[in-house]
Amino acid sequence: MNITLKYFSWIRVKLKKSHDLIEFNQTISFKELKNNLISKDAIYQEIFEDKSVKFFLNLKEIDDENQILNNGDILAFLPPVTGG
Amino acid sequence: MNITLKYFSWIRVKLKKSHDLIEFNQTISFKELKNNLISKDAIYQEIFEDKSVKFFLNLKEIDDENQILNNGDILAFLPPVTGG
Amino acid sequence: MIKITNESFDLETELKNVSSDTNGAYSFFLGTVRSDLSSSNKKIKGIYLECYEELALVQLKKIRGKALNNWKLNQCLIIHRIGKLDLGEKIVLVITASSHRADAIEACEFVIDNLKIDVAFWKFHLFDNDEKEIVLQKNFDNEKMLKWKDIIN
């Protein structure tokens, strides 16, 4: 299954990319994805440890780390917003 | 001496004029003018009894009935305002 | 900038009059002629605005001065129409400009609240047959002004 990651603001700048398409052989939870990303690149450690970063799955904020991700899902990484 | 009276809103409508130029042989106070006007026309009674009406002498609100009026003064009769 | 005028005004033109890149926030209040009902439930066809101009200018200047003194504003513009106005026409515009929004927004509200009760304008409803009706002051406007009593010097 495929999951799209979207990065914004300092996360996009730090990762030097605006998105990723990642593949998994089986369904995983948000928590498992998180650990998977951290194990691949230490930058993710910083991102996930930053309490001000919010994660939106298909335009809805994730409030449970055990939430299961499905094929085609879009997970966005959002630092505190500064519009207006 | 001459004093200009300016009437606005319902006072202007009621008196059917927007202003008056009145002459006096000697200086008078606001109170004396008031009594003089009331004695000439009963409509003034209603105007002066209406606590919501304000009187401005040369663009300043009158706060003392004994204030003396001078030649060339402009006295305005102002019902509650409704602009904006 | 204060203006009492027979003519309508353009928002972009008035914005330019207060524009500067030291401003980050503008608050506008725009009052227009609402399709209102008369005291006897008749539909109005417009309004007439009477004004004691010499006094109104002094009073508007005073209100503008209070706004500039009590909030961090870079600009404060007030325009008020007089004469006959059709339904939907612009009556009054207040623009406050500031570096930050809180000052602009609060000051703008203060200016229109104060204008409503302290400046020599009088509204009349107009009807089809050249009939007029005096618009009465609303208690609401006097009460709303009370909120500024402890804020304004």
Place this chain on the structure above:
Amino acid sequence: MIKITNESFDLETELKNVSSDTNGAYSFFLGTVRSDLSSSNKKIKGIYLECYEELALVQLKKIRGKALNNWKLNQCLIIHRIGKLDLGEKIVLVITASSHRADAIEACEFVIDNLKIDVAFWKFHLFDNDEKEIVLQKNFDNEKMLKWKDIIN
């Protein structure tokens, strides 16, 4: 009406979009690019606005819905620019229209306060040599939003 756009907007055009003679009061908030200093006291030459458009539209709709639910509004318009903006350029416009001013003014302030902390836009300061700096969220904006907690359903 909600719009996220690369292009500037015209106040008179946007006013027409919400105009009706059932409205007597319009409150506008306009945010523009202020000649700001960077964190290291360097003068900026503009800003860049990043946006997660799909999400921002959902979030703006939600805020607009809250405004329409909590105040007596006839209209609520929100426009937000994205991309590169020069000093002085318009960033954001909120217009609320109501029969009476209190609703229009309060709802407009709510919309911009909420937008500042809950919609997926990110600002960058731009400098001469194509350098960028991320603008950080202000505590003030989060604190200002608290005032609406007891008012909004």
